Amino acid sequence: MIGVMLVEDDPLTLELHRTLVERVEGFRVTAECTSAREAVTALRDPAVMARVDLALVDVTLPDGSGLDLVRGLRATGARVDVFAVTAVHDADTVRRMAALGVAHYLVKPFTAGDLRARLEQYRAYHRQATDTGSLPTQHEIDALFGALRPVSRTSTPKGLSQETLDLVARTLRAADGLSAAETGTRLGLSRVVARRYLEHLVGVGAAERAARYGTPGRPVSEYRWRS
Known part of the structure; x- marks a missing residue:
């Protein structure tokens, strides 16, 4: 199972995202955060992060920015992939998130099919990343980088x-x-x-x-x- 962390401050949206994620085969929500402070605490807890493969992060939170959270995640060296899931889509924010290596940038409002398609892409990527050996061939590297496109x-x-x-x-x-x-x-x-x-x-x-x-x-x- 692919463990997913949700970082979302709106309770109804959090519940909706949980439902949508767990409808897709192979995924389950293993952590939920409703504020930047709560997310930072989770990022520092090895027991929590051991259960997280993918984080769905809102950019706008009541006490901080999703951008800062992703920077913090990258600084820890944790091998957690990120989807930005947000209503914010100005060019500067999108470029900053892209530079931080987010796997997808999904703009609210989106359909259940939009999220499902990206999760299914990620599932294929995750499977390839897991199956690839310690010294992948060029073909395996190309396939891995292309899996989310x-x-x-x-x-x-x-x-x-x-x-x-x-x-x-x-x-x-x-x-x-x-x-x-x-x-x-x-x-x-x-x-x-x-x-x-x-x-x-x-x-x-x-x-x-x-x-x-x-x-x-x-x-x-x-x-x-x-x-």
Whole structure:
């Protein structure tokens, strides 16, 4: 399970975020903070931080700034990833958060699907980071750095739906290899349609295709997310 810390001062929003996070397979909320002071205390507690892989941090808190919290987190050397989850989206704040290495910057209000998509991306990233050895190959490094990058909207060719492409990409990220038929079954698409989207992902370098052996008849093409 991926442990998540929520840093949010509004009780209703905190409850909503807890519910949304725990609806996504593989995640659970292991810490909650409603102020900067409470978050700082948590960051200094090894027992708390041992249960946290990802922190969802609001930028505006009643007694401090989420920016300062992320700086403090980085200063401790803790290997905790961060999503900025906030209504603040001025260019300076976004640049500062990016410089601090936040994995995603999610602007309120957002939909449950927006958060789910980013959590599923993070789950794929976390799995790759865990599986990668102490001396990763260049291919493994490229895949790890690419795991949190969404498929570019400008790359969607004529005849393909961006919404369906995003759905196929999220499904592939969360799976350990899928055929076109398996992808179609999961998403309610025909095998031929699913294959078009999967081949597009291969074409733009987001996925890779390999032959799957071990079943009767001809080998089946299997697709895996890479970057």
